[in-house]
Amino acid sequence: MLEIRNLHAEIDGKKIINGLSLTVNDGEIAAIMGPNGSGKSTLSYVISGREGYTVTDGEILLDGANLLEMDASVRAAKGVFLAFQYPLEIPGVTTMTFLKACMNAQRKARGEAEFSTPDFMKRVRAGAEKLGVPQDMLRRALNVGFSGGEKKRMEVLQMSLLEPTFAILDETDSGLDIDALRIVADGVNALRDPKRSFLVITHYQRLLDYIVPDTVHVMSKGRIVKTGGKELALELEANGYRDFVGEAA
Amino acid sequence: MNARSAPPQTSAEAKIAADYVGARLSLPGGHAVADLRDAAFDAFMAAGFPTRRVEAWHYTDLKRAMSEALPIASPPSATSILAQGARLASLCPRMEDVDSLRVVLVDGHFIPALSDVVRLPQGVALHSLADALAHGDAALIEALAAPGLGQGDAALALNTAFMQGGFVLDIAAGVDVVHPIEVVSLSSSVAAQAIYGRSLVRLGAGARLTLVEAEACDNGSIEQRNCALVCQIADDATLEHVFVPAELSQGSTHVAHLLASLQSRASFNSFTLARGGGLVRRQVFLRFDGDHSKAQLAGANLLKGRDHCDTTLIVQHVAPHCESREYFKSVLDEEATGVYQGKVIVAPGAQKTDGAMKSHAILLSDGATMNNKPELEIFADDVVCGHGATVSQLDEDQLFYAQARGLPKHDAEAMLLEAFVDESADRIENEAIRAHVIALMGGWLAARRRA
Amino acid sequence: MAAVQETVDRVKSVDVDAYKYGFFTDIESDKAPKGLSEDTVRFISAKKNEPVWLTEWRLDAYRRWLTMTEPDWARVEYPKIDYQDLYYYSAPKSSPGPKNLDEVDPELLRVYEKLGIPLREQEVLAGVQERRVAVDAVFDSVSVATTFKAELAKAGVIFCPISEAVHSHPELVKKYLGSVVPVTDNYFATLNSAVFSDGSFVYIPPGVRCPMELSTYFRINEQNTGQFERTLIIADKGSYVSYLEGCTAPKRDENQLHAAVVELITHDDAEIKYSTVQNWYPGDSEGKGGIYNFVTKRGDCRGARSKISWTQVETGSAITWKYPSCILRGDESRGEFYSIAISNGRQQVDSGTKMIHLGKNTTSRIISKGISAGRSNNTYRGQVSAHRKATNARNFTNCDSLLIGETCGAHTIPYIEAKNATAVFEHEATTSKISEDQLFYCKQRGLSAEEATALIVNGFVRDVLQQLPMEFAVEAQKLISISLEGSVG
Incomplete structure (x- = not known):
């Protein structure tokens, strides 16, 4: 369970998150929607521990443990996963190499045994097949020369292999055509689990047709201004954000 | 490390030494200027004309090209000025669709009578270099000396020692000069001559100016030009600069210095079109003194015959968050030689520097040569710098x-x-x-x- | 990735000054008197029982050296070297020359054991290593052992110390010595010509593909002793050889001079692949001690369609001054230079290459990856030049620098000279640091800052690592992380 209580955060002296509170229960899929500049991506960075952000007040607890005290890699080992809006390219490092380094680093941090090479290969191959990731992509340098859709698929593949307890999908639908969107959504849905929760950040309602949320939160000016069920997303699609933005102001 | 004995003085260097002694007392400026000249002259004499052994002159041997030192052009006579005025329109027609304010130099000397001085808008002040040196304050003398830019360059030192022609242009803070200012340089003499000009352009905070330097030379005589333009660009000011040097006759040497310094959030965009004519050395020394400024140095070199054109750029990033761009194209035909030396220096602390340089050359003939030396010297880690150079057909x-x-x-x-x-x-x-x-x-x- | 994990573990296990080959072995040695004079030159020549022509060749070099001045154009700074305060010859007393391994001083064998260099053929054959490598081990001024000589001889390959080749194959040595790097090429090469001690000699006869990798392992042991090795490799028509070079030295407070000369010659259709992992003692983190490495390496693609490929991983030395070059004389010849140069602490690296295109349709390729950390300075200096008659010369250069920390410097000085209208040269260079975004991405996936940096750096140098023979590549990868130890903040 993820609990955010009265979070205030800023970057370069600029306040972005203003007293945000949010709870995502085990097994829940929560969606966050909001206009550009409402602080959605910042929230994902603050949860996952990107440097440069200053938390001035509030706390973020994952299963009761204070995330804010941990380094990004420690949070990852704790089960926090962020599917990036713009996944990074790492030239010269093959996808396979990267996956193995990450999986074993996390296992080691949790005191678990590292995967043997054949074991690891088997898992990756199976995961890749499910997501329609071709084998040759695994031998190429991570994300280098990948299309937008391939990069997003790679994010979901990483998520499936790292088996997080709390996954954030930051605008995972951006830049995807409808076929790619379906593949990615199927991949996410396959990972639904009573012990795993999701925070789906999106600008449009479209993604939520494929990844059906339990709850929908509207974010504006750094806080949650409205919470409802999945029908709230449809309402937003029809009426836009204007009403809610007004409410916050 | 190893003190190499100075090479013997050439006859041209000896001639220059004699010229300096003769001209010293009549060169414009007071004591401070005289001291500046003396120091520069000593520096020049100690080094002599640069040869290829000087790393910054790796591909251009000025000593060899300066086999003799030509007599220094004197300020033109009244008759000469009249004659030049009569042919100005045909020799240097106005640019189409550009309503420019003209500043005319004859043999390097500013001629108010031929210039559009009465049209100069408010906030724009224009003086001859001689006036400025004679009456200018200490700040002006220092600005002209451009401390820290081009230090150690013997050709620049020679210019400092002999500087006499040229102008000083001041744009007051906040003034947006709508009409481009076009500096037209003519040569009057049919006799071979040397021209040492230095000009200064100062933009106050937030000022904007477009400056075109166009040189025309049709008399077929040999010239030795050694001219410098100093640009000081204050906070938030913008200067666009286009330089079209004259196509001098073979046997001429042309050293054109540009010394620019930028304060914060300033912008400088300079373009040079070199079409050869003897030996041309275009050297730019640019320094970012303030943060968040941008500079672009671009140009085209179109060379044929036995043209030798050397473009050497030294860009110093001292302040953080600045962006420099260098972009040059060269076309080399017949037995022409092109040189591109670009050096970007990022000082410690100049973080977030973004520097990129490109030099592309096309060789059209077997006798043509292109030499590229794009250098990076980087002492700050949070930078993005790169260079690319190509030579092809x-x-x-x-x-x-x-x-x-x-x-x-x-x-x-x-x-x-x-x-x-x-x-x-x-x-x-x-x-x-x-x-x-x-x-x-x-x-x-x-x-x-x-x- | 196992290798990444391993490097990180190793980085953690070493102390601040991570050099692991820094031990000194007390072996009684036979030295020339200190200082340099004609007598020193004659002493060295006499020790090696050299023919008169070679003694004269050395003396000529020495006399010319006296008239030369030390070059000062490189971006390196060091106190003046006192050439009279050095020993120019030092040999383990017990081992006057290479011989049967059983006769080699067991103490010496233990040194190589400690360094991980296999000198006992039977151990190699017993499968300690998957690939067999013949080794010439040079200890200070002499070669102490050369393995697999007999087996190589069956293929017609000559692989022996150059001091031995002078006697066994004088016609070859006389013909090729100094033919690529002339006696007066430069200050350090001339010095080497006067006092060179030992090094390897390789001759691959026409049409022979050398049946195993050849390797020379250089070790400086003695104090105040310069090492001046000389390597000469000739690949005759249609032959091929892959040659590896490794080097280490003890940790010492004072600097030691290493001025080597390597000459490669390829005839028609021949190929030499020359790989170096240079791991001389770099000095401590404050810049005390370390090797001054002034090396002249040059290959002459004399024959048509011949090829020379240099691969270097430079992690050691206080000062590196080194430009392995190719003279592309033969038509359609090809030169390659792949380099990883890492500097940390107070190291100064000025390294690069020259590709001189003389023949028709010659091609060259340069991939250089520089990594600077600590308070070091790392300069790439390269020249690509097409002469008038070099029609269709082609070069591609890629030269990237990575900065780790704000107190180091990275510099790029290429000279690109085209004197032929049919030349096509492409040059690209970048300088940057590891991006914060990349680091965060890796950390979000669970990697620590150290692991993330090691991973990204390994990716950065991968193009070059792939050029190394397998076992060297693994070793080099480990070395890279060790060299960057302490640089990740």
Whole structure:
């Protein structure tokens, strides 16, 4: 369970998150929607521990443990996963190499045994097949020369292999055509689990047709201004954000 | 480390030493200027003309080119000024669609009578260098000396010692000079002569100016030009600069210095079109003193015959968060030699520097040579710097494609060359001036096609 | 990735000054008197029982050296070297020359054991290593052992110390010595010509593909002793050889001079692949001690369609001054230079290459990856030049620098000279640091800052690592992380 209580955060002296509170229960899929500049991506960075952000007040607890005290890699080992809006390219490092380094680093941090090479290969191959990731992509340098859709698929593949307890999908639908969107959504849905929760950040309602949320939160000016069920997303699609933005102001 | 004994003085150097002793007392400026000149002269005499053993002159031997030192041009007489005024319009027609304010120099000397001084808007002050040196305050003398820029360069030291022609242009803070200022340089004498000019352009905070330097020389005589332009650009000011040096006759040497310093959030965009004419050395020393400033140095070198054109740029990032761009295109025909030396220096602490330089050359003839030396010297870690250099020919496939569509080979070549060099002129912001430069380049290419 | 994990573990296990080959072995040695004079030159020549022509060749070099001045154009700074305060010859007393391994001083064998260099053929054959490598081990001024000589001889390959080749194959040595790097080429090469001690000699006869990798392992042991090795490799028509070079030295407070000369010659259709992992003692983190490495390496693609490929991983030395070059004389010949140069602490690296295109249709390729950390300075200096008659010369250069920390410097000085209208040269260079975004991405996936940096750096140098023979690549990868130890903040 993820609990955010009265979070205030800023970057370069600029306040972005203003007293945000949010709870995502085990097994829940929560969606966050909001206009550009409402602080959605910042929230994902603050949860996952990107440097440069200053938390001035509030706390973020994952299963009761204070995330804010941990380094990004420690949070990852704790089960926090962020599917990036713009996944990074790492030239010269093959996808396979990267996956193995990450999986074993996390296992080691949790005191678990590292995967043997054949074991690891088997898992990756199976995961890749499910997501329609071709084998040759695994031998190429991570994300280098990948299309937008391939990069997003790679994010979901990483998520499936790292088996997080709390996954954030930051605008995972951006830049995807409808076929790619379906593949990615199927991949996410396959990972639904009573012990795993999701925070789906999106600008449009479209993604939520494929990844059906339990709850929908509207974010504006750094806080949650409205919470409802999945029908709230449809309402937003029809009426836009204007009403809610007004409410916050 | 190893003290090399100074090479013996050449006769040209000896002549210059004698000239200096003779001219010293009559050169413009008070005690402070005299001291500046003396120090520069001593520095020049200690080093002599640069040879290829001087790393910054790796591909250009000025000592060899300066086999003799020509007599220094004196200020033109009243008759000469009248004569130049009469042919100004034909020799240097106005740029199409550019309503410029003209500043006319004859043999390097500012001639108010031929210049559009009465049209100068408020906030724009223009003086001759001689006036400025004689009456200017300490700040002006220091500005002219451009401390820290081009230090150790013997050719610049020589200019400092002899500087006499030129002008000082001041744009007051906040003034946006709508009309481009066009500096036209003419040569009056048919006798071989040397010209040492230095000019200063100062932009106050937030000021904006477009400055065109156009040189014309039609008398067929040999010249030794050693001229410097100093640009001081204050906070938030913007200077666009286009320089079209004269095509001097073979045997001439032309050293053109540009010394620029930028304060914060300033912008400087400079373009040089070099069309050869003896030995040309274009050297730019630029320094970012304030943060968040941008500078672009671009140019095209169109060279044929035995032209030798050396473009050497030294860009110093001292302040953080600045961006520099260098972009040069060279076309080399016959036995021409092109040189591009670009050096970007990022000082410790100049974090977030973004520097990129490109030099692209096309060789058209077996006798042509292109030398590229794009250097990076980096002492700060959070930077993005890069350079690219290519040397190649016209693309055979493209040529064939154009020919297959019915273009004769020469026309097809000209078309591809035009596309190649025009890309550099795209960096000129002012559209009409850009069109003018592209037309000049087209003229060079057309002449080649006819040849 | 196992290798990444391993490097990180190793980085953690070493102390601040991570050099692991820094031990000194007390072996009684036979030295020339200190200082340099004609007598020193004669002493060395006499020790090696050299023919008169070679003694004269050395003396000529020495006399010319006296008239030369030390070059000062490189971006390196060091106190003046006192050439009279050095020993120019030092040999383990017990081992006057290479011989049967059983006769080699067991103490010496233990040194190589400690360094991980296999000198006992039977151990190699017993499968300690998957690939067999013949080794010439040079200890200070002499070669102490050369393995697999007999087996190589069956293929017609000559692989022996150059001091031995002078006697066994004088016609070859006389013909090729100094033919690529002339006696007066430069200050350090001339010094080497006067006092060179030992090094390897390789001759591959026409049409022979050398049946195993050849390797020379250089070790400086003695104090105040310069090492001046000389390597000469000739690949005759249609032959091929892959040659590896490794080097280490003890940790010492004072600097030691290493001025080597390597000459490669390829005839028609021949190929030499020359790989170096240079791991001389770099000095401590404050810049005390370390090797001054002034090396002249040059290959002459004399024959048509011949090829020379240099691969270097430079992690050691206080000062590196080194430009392995190719003279592309033969038509359609090809030169390659792949380099990883890492500097940390107070190291100064000025390294690069020259590709001189003389023949028709010659091609060259340069991939250089520089990594600077600590308070070091790392300079790439390269020249690509096409002469008038070098029609269709082609070069591609890629030169990237990575900065780790704000107190180091990275510099790029290329000279690109085209004197032929049919030349096509492409040069690209970048300088940057590891991006914060990349680091965060890796950390979000669970990697620590150290692991993330090691991973990204390994990716950065991968193009070059792939050029190394397998076992060297693994070793080099480990070395890279060790060299960057302490640089990740």
